[in-house]
Amino acid sequence: MDIISLIIFLAVGALVGWLAGTIMKGSGFGIIGNIVVGIIGAVLGGVIFGLFGITTGGVLGGIVMAVIGAVILLYVLSLVNKA
16 A cells, blocks of 8 residues: 555545544544544444445445444444443
8 A cells, every 4th residue: 555545545534434423423533533433434334234235336435334334333332331
C-alpha cells in the first residue's frame, strides 16, 4: 500500500466514523476515534453483508456498508456499556 492509498483509507475511515458517531450520539469521537470506529465498522459491515450475500458496488456502496457496520458497532457498544 502506497502513502496515497493509506491517506485515502484513513480519510474514509474518519468520514465513516464521524457519520456513525453523528447518527448514534449526535457528534463524532475525534479524529483518531473516528478512524478506529470507521475501520472496525467497515470490517464488521463487510462480514455482515457477506453473510447475507449482499455485494456493494463502488466507493459509495462501500461507504454505506461501512457506515452501517459502524452504527451496529456503536449500538452494540452502547448495550455493553449499559450492562
